[in-house]
Amino acid sequence: xxxxxxxxxxxxxxxxxxxxxxxxxxxxxxxxxxxxxxxxxxxxxxxxxxxxxxxxxxxxxxxxxxxxxxxxxxxxxxxxxxxxxxxxxxxxxxxxxxxxxxxxxxxxxxxxxxxxxxxxxxxxxxxxxxxxxxxxxxxxxxxxxxxxxxxxxxxxxxxxxxxxxxxxxxxxxxxxxxxxxxxxxxxxxxxxxxxxxxxxxxxxxxxxxxxxxxxxxxxxxxxxxxxxxxxxxxxxxxxxxxxxxxxxxxxxxxxxxxxxxxxxxxxxxxxxxxxxxxxxxxxxxxxxxxxxxxxxxxxxxxxxxxxxxxxxxxxxxxxxxxxxxxxxxxxxxx
Amino acid sequence: xxxxxxxxxxxxxxxxxxxxxxxxxxxxxxxxxxxxxxxxxxxxxxxxxxxxxxxxxxxxxxxxxxxxxxxxxxxxxxxxxxxxxxxxxxxxxxxxxxxxxxxxxxxxxxxxxxxxxxxxxxxxxxxxxxxxxxxxxxxxxxxxxxxxxxxxxxxxxxxxxxxxxxxxxxxxxxxxxxxxxxxxxxxxxxxxxxxxxxxxxxxxxxxxxxxxxxxxxxxxxxxxxxxxxxxxxxxxxxxxxxxxxxxxxxxxxxxxxxxxxxxxxxxxxxxxxxxxxxxxxxxxxxxxxxxxxxxxxxxxxxxxxxxxxxxxxxxxxxxxxxxxxxxxxxxxxxxxxxxxxxxxxxxxxxxxxxxxxxxxxxxxxxxxxxxxxxxxxxxxxxxxxxxxxxxxxxxxxxxxxxxxxxxxxxxxxxxxxxxxxxxxxxxxxxx
Numbered sequence: 001x002x003x004x005x006x007x008x009x010x011x012x013x014x015x016x017x018x019x020x021x022x023x024x025x026x027x028x029x030x031x032x033x034x035x036x037x038x039x040x041x042x043x044x045x046x047x048x049x050x051x052x053x054x055x056x057x058x059x060x061x062x063x064x065x066x067x068x069x070x071x072x073x074x075x076x077x078x079x080x081x082x083x084x085x086x087x088x089x090x091x092x093x094x095x096x097x098x099x100x101x102x103x104x105x106x107x108x109x110x111x112x113x114x115x116x117x118x119x120x121x122x123x124x125x126x127x128x129x130x131x132x133x134x135x136x137x138x139x140x141x142x143x144x145x146x147x148x149x150x151x152x153x154x155x156x157x158x159x160x161x162x163x164x165x166x167x168x169x170x171x172x173x174x175x176x177x178x179x180x181x182x183x184x185x186x187x188x189x190x191x192x193x194x195x196x197x198x199x200x201x202x203x204x205x206x207x208x209x210x211x212x213x214x215x216x217x218x219x220x221x222x223x224x225x226x227x228x229x230x231x232x233x234x235x236x237x238x239x240x241x242x243x244x245x246x247x248x249x250x251x252x253x254x255x256x257x258x259x260x261x262x263x264x265x266x267x268x269x270x271x272x273x274x275x276x277x278x279x280x281x282x283x284x285x286x287x288x289x290x291x292x293x294x295x296x297x298x299x300x301x302x303x304x305x306x307x308x309x310x311x312x313x314x315x316x317x318x319x320x321x322x323x324x325x326x327x328x329x330x331x332x333x334x
Numbered sequence: 335x336x337x338x339x340x341x342x343x344x345x346x347x348x349x350x351x352x353x354x355x356x357x358x359x360x361x362x363x364x365x366x367x368x369x370x371x372x373x374x375x376x377x378x379x380x381x382x383x384x385x386x387x388x389x390x391x392x393x394x395x396x397x398x399x400x401x402x403x404x405x406x407x408x409x410x411x412x413x414x415x416x417x418x419x420x421x422x423x424x425x426x427x428x429x430x431x432x433x434x435x436x437x438x439x440x441x442x443x444x445x446x447x448x449x450x451x452x453x454x455x456x457x458x459x460x461x462x463x464x465x466x467x468x469x470x471x472x473x474x475x476x477x478x479x480x481x482x483x484x485x486x487x488x489x490x491x492x493x494x495x496x497x498x499x500x501x502x503x504x505x506x507x508x509x510x511x512x513x514x515x516x517x518x519x520x521x522x523x524x525x526x527x528x529x530x531x532x533x534x535x536x537x538x539x540x541x542x543x544x545x546x547x548x549x550x551x552x553x554x555x556x557x558x559x560x561x562x563x564x565x566x567x568x569x570x571x572x573x574x575x576x577x578x579x580x581x582x583x584x585x586x587x588x589x590x591x592x593x594x595x596x597x598x599x600x601x602x603x604x605x606x607x608x609x610x611x612x613x614x615x616x617x618x619x620x621x622x623x624x625x626x627x628x629x630x631x632x633x634x635x636x637x638x639x640x641x642x643x644x645x646x647x648x649x650x651x652x653x654x655x656x657x658x659x660x661x662x663x664x665x666x667x668x669x670x671x672x673x674x675x676x677x678x679x680x681x682x683x684x685x686x687x688x689x690x691x692x693x694x695x696x697x698x699x700x701x702x703x704x705x706x707x708x709x710x711x712x713x714x715x716x717x718x719x720x721x722x723x724x725x726x727x728x729x730x731x732x733x734x735x736x737x738x739x740x741x742x743x744x745x746x747x748x749x750x751x752x753x754x755x756x757x758x759x760x761x762x763x764x765x
Contacts, residue, residue, distance in 0.1 A: 108644075127647050129432075148432030150644050168641060170432045171677070186436045188677060191697045192641070211697040239702045239739065 033076075034094075036333045039300060039307055040067040040081055040287075041324025047081065048323040049097060052291075052334070055309070055321050059097050063090045068328040069111040076333055082109040082123060089123065089134075094333060103139050106132045111195070113154040113163070115178075122163050122178075124151035131165050131174075133181055143181035148172055153207065155196040157220075164205060166193035173207055175223055185223050189216040197246040197255060199270060206246055206255060213241035215257060217273070231257070233264040233278040245288035247297070254312075256297050258285040265299055267315055277315045281308040287329035300327040387682055388440045391672055392461050392470040393423055393665075394454055397447045401475060401497070405606050413610065418473055419496055420445065421653035422662035425645070426669030428652075439676050441669070451478040455485040462491055468684045469494070469672050471665055476500040483509035490684045492691065494668035497661040501554065504710045504746060508753035513691070513706055515671075515713045516664040519554040521745035522630040525717035525729035526600075526623060527558040528743070532731045535597035535621075539568040541589060541612075543603040551602035551624070568592040574608045584608075586615035600624045627721060630729070633663035633700070634720035637728075641699045667698050667713070701728060702741055708756035709748045714741040 035052035040063075047067060049059035064083035067090070071080050079092040082105065089109060091101040106125030109132070113122045121134040124147070131151060133143040148167025155164045156178070163176040166189075173193060175185045190209025193216070197206045204226070205218040217227035231241045242260030248270065249255075255268040263285060264278040282301025285308070289298045296318075297310040306320045307327055395418050405414040423443055430441050444467065448457045454474050461467045470493045472482065479498065486493065487509070495503065495514040504518050530538065538559065542552040552569070559566050570592075573583040582588050590599060599616055601624045603609035609625040621627060635646050635657035645666070649658040658666075674696060675687035692711075695703035704715040717729045730736075734743040746753075 127644055146432075149429045149648070150641060167432060169429045169644075171674075172432065172436060183435070186432075188436055191695075191703070211695075211703050237740075 034333045035291075037298060037307075038070060038079060038331045038333070039323045040070050040328045040330075042066050042068060042084075042302075042326040042328050044324035044326075045083075046324050047079075047092070048327075050307075050321060050323075052332075055319055057321075057323070060324075061092060061097055061099070063092075063099060064088050064102065068109075070329050070331045071112070071114055072331055072333065073114065074116050079331060079333075080112070080114065080121070082112050084108045084110060084126065089121065101139075103134055103136070104141065105134065106130050106141070106144060110152060111154050113156045115156050115160045118160050118178075120178075122154050122156060122165075124154050124165055126150055126152070129167075131163065131176065133178075145176055145181050145183065147174055147183070153193065153195040155198060155205070157198075158202065164196060166196070166207060168192045168194065168210075171209075173205075173218060187218055187223055187225060189218070189225060190214055190228075194244045195246045197248040199248065200250060200252040206248070208243040208246050208257060210242045210244055210260065213238060213243060215243060215246070215255075215268075227273055229257075229268060229273050229275070231259055231262070231266050231275060231278075233259065233262050233266070233280075236262045236264070244286045245299070247288045247290050249290065249294050256288050256290070258288045258299055260284055260286065263301075265297065265310065279310050279315050279317055281310070281317060282306055282320060287327070289330040289332060291332055292334040298330045298332065300330055302326050302328065386438050386440060388442055389469075389672070389676055389682075390442045390444050390465070390467050391423070391669060392444050392446055392458065392467045393420060393473065394446045394448065394457055394461075394470055395420070395473040396451060396454070396475075396478075397449055399473075399475070407607070407610075413606065415656075417653070417656060419659070419661035419663075419665040420473070421649060421656070422496075422658065422665035423471055423669045424652050425648050426666045426673065428648070429670065430673045433673070433677060437677055439682070441673060441676075443669075451475055452481070454478040455481040458482060458491070458493070459485050462486070462489060468492060468688075471496050471668050473497050473661070473665070476503055479503050479509075479512070480507055483507055483512060486511045490688075492684075492688050494664075494671075496664040496668055500550065501746075504712050505752050508710060508755060510711070510755050513668070513671075513711045513713065515668045516661060517632045517715060517717060518712055518745050519550060520557070521712070521715075521717060523551070523554040523558040524561065524744045525630040525719060526628070527555070527562045527564050528729050528731045528734050529628075529719050529727050530598060530623070531562045531564055532727075532733060536564045537567045537594070537596045538564055538598050538600050539570065539590065539592055539596045540566050541599060541601045541603075541608075542569065542571050543601075543605060543608060544571070544573060545604050547604035548602040551604070555600055555602065555624070567594040567596050572603075572608055574605070586612050587617050590620075591617040596620060598623050601626065628726060629720050630717050631720050632660035632715065632717065633658055634718045634725050635659075636720070636723060637700065637718055637725045640701050641697075645699050663698075663700075664713075667696065667704065667715075671696050702739075704741075707742070707748075710746060710751050710753040711755060712745055714739065714744070716741065717744055 037050040039048040045065050047061040051058045065085035067081045067083050069082045081090045089103040090099045093100040105123050106128035108127035109123045110126045119136045123132045131145040132141045135142050148170025150168035151165050153166040163178050165174045172186045174183045177184045190212030192211040194208045194210050207216045215229040219226035240262040243257050245258035247256045257266040266275050267277040281299045282304030284303035285299050286302050287300035299308045306322045308320045309318045311318050402416045404412045407413045427441050472493050476498045499519045501519050570589050575584045599622045601609045603625045613622045646658050671691050675690040679686045679690050695705045698704040701716045718725045719727045730740040730743045736742045
């Protein structure tokens, strides 16, 4: 019995080594579906890479300073990471697991969205009060759209014609004509609007409002507020409810909302706008990402220096994994 | 009386000693220009143009206010520069510029500079009567407030106290037309004592300076100690100087050589000269708190949560790189509350806007939403416990509990306050 104790960690080490070897040997074309979990850590300037089966850390990728939002390109060969303190987006080669290029942005890039068909990246510059439109191939900022103070969430419509941006200071959501690069309408929402999710039918835009503690639902046709979802996990106070992260299932049925200081994730039935359940996670939960099969929900706990993995079916937390300092967001290579 | 009107959208780029500041200014100007062009060519904006209004906010200050004189050491060495919180109000005006497309209101500041505390009330009255200004930021010492409150009583005016900490303004003066966005002394001391007790540093010696402000701080500290269960094991009055005959009052080591041990030394020293020479000169190796090293403040430039770094960055570009301080925050949030009132009520009626300000919750970029206490019109808000280069903790500290709002563990809660503005029959007579 004593002999069996060290085997579990050993096995995971072997698994980890095998993963790394596999990655080292495989070319870019074979880089897909590794299932690896990438976590950006604001304060340690790195991405923690986690094995999806053992939940062990298999790699630590140094990035530019203050990595935050991160997205894969369509074929998952590259991972783009916005690094707020160096005003760049780092590009990571997923097969090599290292930074291979950088794109210049405006001051303090936080979140961004990619439109690969048009080869554009739309990035909110938190301190520049603008949205930079970047040409991915030329590596130039082709347009700078002035926004309200502290722009945050960015979402590109499916047809690529419209970009939505929140302004945390202005309590507004801008609708931007992507081609012209100008704001064509605004709508006032709750206090400190943060991130977006869009229903797959193209009708609704969900926006988290951190300080008013709710989700505002915008009708995209009329561009008016069409509803609101409020939260109150058991035993928490309304003032602790500070929703930020939002993720929606592909069928548009379920939304996961991280509630920040309330340390819970709300599971919301999208059609009825009712909260189905609250899942306890870590301190200051922000970033939330679904696995491709939508069986797992990953949550970054900014003040806990860990991430929580939730089983979507049972709505229970499975495990918390320590990562770097102040984890911001999560991307999964699946 | 000197006056300057300033609106966020009509600002020129003053030459700046810092190149980055200059380019930032140009960039802002460009951004504003783009914005202006955009507004001009947006059909929705075109419809609104005829009915645009300007909401002017008065900012009243005293030229040569001694509270803003630099604190000097020997040989004219400047230890601390101090400045009027006007740039805090300016940042808020700029923050409102992007709202132009959704709100047919422009916000502007009228900076009114008088030469003494006595002139504050007449200046405010004149601005109400001749210019129709309803909202004012009052950057004046406590002495200005009693005549001011009497002058504006029952008028359509709302005055924001952005720099006077005195508890007497919240307790005895108790005026419905005032809102205190600057934290009270009681709030600051409660925050400090909450932290000391949370660390179980309960035994404290108090060193009190000769000024009236020092006495007020010491009284507030002792009150907070009683409230949260800290113990004042010795209370000494110090007298700055080097006279050997008074060494029991001016020697840091002797003053802190009490027979009973203590966990921390609380110092009330508004003049700052004694306390700056106290750390590392105490008899026992104990931290110094209060006027140095661990100070309870409304804002600190190193606070890195709740969007605070972005506010600090916007402020620094307005104020030649200066660090944003508590009064700057108090001015910033006051203007923000007025902007929010116009935005959320969609009304240009002063009373509707005032009622919104009194009842609403606002994002102060320091955690829990801030709001006005109905009983004494103090803005409830988190406090920061700041060391020179870091915020050590924010208060309410974890574990400070309250039946309705944890922010009310800081300062006078309704049952403690002698001021009951919420229970008075009518705040303002009907129209």
